Amino acid sequence: MLMRCTSNLFCATIASIFILSSTSIGITFASTRHLGEGEVVTRNNVFVDVTDAQRISASLSGKDVPIRHYLDDYAAGNTKPGSPVPEIYSGCDSEEYASRLSYGPNATGPRLAKLSALLLVMYGDKEVTNVAKKNSLLSAIRDELMGWMNAGFRKEGRLLTFSDYCSKRKIDPGTAKSLIALDIARFVPELVFTLDVLRLYNRLSEEDNAQVDRFFLHHISVLIEAANNHSAFNKLPCARYDNQTSMHLLAILSAATMLGERNVIAEVVGQAPGIMVTLPAQIDGAIYSAGDHPRDCFVGKEHDSGYRQIAEIAAGEIVDRYRNHQFQTFGYPLWSLTSLLQAFAIVRHRLPDAVKNKLQDSLDYYAYYFANFLENGFSAVPLETRSYPSYNQYAGKPVSRPDNASIEGADGIVAPFLMGKHFFPDDPQIDAVIQRVRHIGGPRAFRRVGPLFLKYVPFHDTSP
Known part of the structure; x- marks a missing residue:
């Protein structure tokens, strides 16, 4: 039977029990997972499978469409001799891994994912020049990925444990340690996506697969321990159920699904103990219901506008709304929502309808703001009084970035609505966002969408 939070009071009670046990008697964290004698990993594709690849290829391969142009140009600029590639790192600093694999200049995760997206576009293409191009891309992707699997994340020849990781941020040690989970989690989905594509092309040897299995089995345990540490450290509900926890759960779930780790998947969905904030509890805690009051949260200092909340709460708002710096008030809630939707896509048949x-x-x-105020360039919610619930929380906040980044999908702000259109095809509010992007963006609409969302793009509407 699925155990989930049915009310905020229940969630808070469960969370307080976990925190009490973690601070007074110590949390029992998952031990490092190893394969038993004769045990075989069941490898699964998580984000894209053969059906997805065939559909994407049929829609885009060999066609003069903006998405294809963008991926071709990106590959040309990132596979030529001398293209900058982050060096493989093997120290303890989790932020250094996040920088080199997730958000730093030419970071490995997003770069390999974009190159893999081009391989999806060319899937099944037997043209001689494209076969050579595919083989070159596959070799480059495989070699860089396996370089990290074989040489990164090591201490004295073994993979780093949670206690081995450090954070060199100049902040208090407890906060720094609580960020280790996010540093690791944020690059996992893109690496899993890349592995999906390499396996579609049968490009990994058995030795490669075995090393990938060892790496991710180990890091599933590290991530669970790090995520539980984050949940135990953050006493305020707005921080416990924030975008970081959504990202932790997606990373754990994507790795566990790839390796067929059924026990871990059961922990994520709340059917077994082990994860302090499960996916149902996170969705219940992160997304406000009608009649809720603002979660207890940080209070902004007199001269620090980093935190701000109005008293009004609307059903569907996300706790990260309190983030008040440029692009944060929408950015962090929608980043959390995107991670939750990606996790939902993987285990939706194991979750109750309430989720x-x-x-x-x-x-x-959130569709209201993007269906009404999204533009090609910079735009913000008008500074005026409107009757839409909690409008004053968002008045004046940026909705879209310059340089068409939002309309084209580069900043990820439209990604949750693309997924929403797939799961809720008859929802008029979601459809209104998609229609605005199409209308304003024209042929540029969704041109630079993230690789993990490529399969959700309405390709028939992206041609000039």
């Missing part, structure tokens, strides 16, 4: 309904409520709430 699905809450996700739709959130998409519907």
Whole structure:
């Protein structure tokens, strides 16, 4: 039977029990997972499978469409001799891994994912020049990925444990340690996506697969321990159920699904103990319901506008709304929502309808702002009084970035609505966002969408 939070009071009670046990008697964290004698990993594709690849290729391969142009140009600029590639790192600093694999200049995760997206576009293409191009891309992707699997994340020849990781951020040690989970989690989905594509092309040897299995089995345990540490450290509900926890759960779930780790998947969905904040609890805690009050949260200092909340709460709002710096008030909630939708996509058949309904409520709430105020260049919510619930929380906040980044999908702000259109095809609020992107963006609409969302793009509407 699925165990989930049915009310905020229940969630808070469970969370307080976990925190009490973690601070007074110590949390029992997952031990490092190893394969038993004769045990075989069941490898699964997580984000894209053969059906997805065939559909994407049929829609885009050999066609003069903006998405294809963008991926071709990106590959040309990132595979030529001398293209900058982050050096493989093997120290303890988790932020250094996040920089080199997730958000730093030419970081490995997003770069390999984009190159892999081009391989999806060319899947099944037997043209001689494209076969050579595919083989070159596959070799480059495989070699860089396996370089990290074989040489990164090591201490004295073994993979780093959670206690081995450090954070060199100049902040208090507890906060720094609580960020280790996010540093690791943020690059996992893109690496899993890349592995999906390499396996579609049968490009990994058995030795490669075995090393990948060892790496991710180990890091599933590290991530669970790090995520539980984050949940235990953050006493305020707005921090415990924030975008970081959503990202932790997606990373754990994507790695566990790839390796067929059923026990871990059961922990994520709340059917077994082990993870302090499960996916149902996170969705319940992160997304406000009608009649809720603002979660207890940080209070902004007199001269620090980093935190701000109004008293009004609307159904569907996400706790990260309190983030007040440029692009944060929408950016952090929608980043959290995107991670939750990606996790939902993987295990939706194991979750109750209430979870699905809450996700739709959130998409519907935020759709208003993007269906009305999204533009090609910079735009913000008008500074005026409107009757839309909690409008004053967002008045004046940026909705879209310059240089068409939002309309084209580069900043990820439209990604949750693309997923929402797939899961809730008849929802008029979600459809209004998609239609605005198409209308304003024209042929540029969704041109630079993230690789993990490529399969959700309405390709038939992206041609000039």
